[in-house]
Amino acid sequence: MDCGNVSDQERCNICRDPRRNRSLLCVVEEAKDVVAIERTREFRGLYHVLGGAISPIDGIGPEDLRVRELLQRLADGTVDEVIIATDPNLEGEATATYLSRLMRTLEVRVSRLASGLPVGGDLEYADEVTLGRAFEGRRLVEH
Numbered sequence: 001m002d003c004g005n006v007s008d009q010e011r012c013n014i015c016r017d018p019r020r021n022r023s024l025l026c027v028v029e030e031a032k033d034v035v036a037i038e039r040t041r042e043f044r045g046l047y048h049v050l051g052g053a054i055s056p057i058d059g060i061g062p063e064d065l066r067v068r069e070l071l072q073r074l075a076d077g078t079v080d081e082v083i084i085a086t087d088p089n090l091e092g093e094a095t096a097t098y099l100s101r102l103m104r105t106l107e108v109r110v111s112r113l114a115s116g117l118p119v120g121g122d123l124e125y126a127d128e129v130t131l132g133r134a135f136e137g138r139r140l141v142e143h
C-alpha cells in the first residue's frame with residue numbers, strides 16, 4: 001500500500017526496509033515531515049503522508065487528503081498504534097481531532113506527539129531534539 005512518501009519506486013525506502021516496525025504508523029501532513037522525523041532517529045515504524053491538512057478556509061476537507069488510503073492500511077490489523085504527527089497549528093489540530101474520531105471504532109491505539117513543539121509552526125522546522133522528545137513523550141488519545 002502506498003504510504004504517500006516521495007519515491008522513484010513503487011514503495012519508498014522506508015516501506016521497503018525490513019527492519020522497520022510495521023505495527024507503528026506515523027501520520028504526517030507532508031513528505032518533508034518524514035524527513036524531519038527520520039532525522040530524530042526516534043521512530044522506527046512506517047509513515048502515512050496525508051498530503052496536507054484540513055483547512056476550511058482553503059476549502060480542504062478530509063476527502064482531499066489521503067484518509068481513505070489510511071483506513072485501507074489499517075484494515076488488516078497489522079498496525080497497533082497510530083501516531084498522529086500533524087503540524088502544531090490550527091489546521092494540524094483540526095486534522096488530528098478528525099482522525100482520532102474517525103479511528104474511534106477501530107482496534108488501534110491512537111497517540112499524539114507530546115506538547116513542546118513550537119505552536120503555530122511547521123513540524124519540519126522543529127529541531128531534532130525537540131521533535132525527538134515529542135515522540136518519546138507521546139500520549140494516547142482517549143477515544
Ligand SMILES: [Zn+2]
Pocket residue numbers: 002003004005011012013014015016
Ligand atoms: Zn513508504
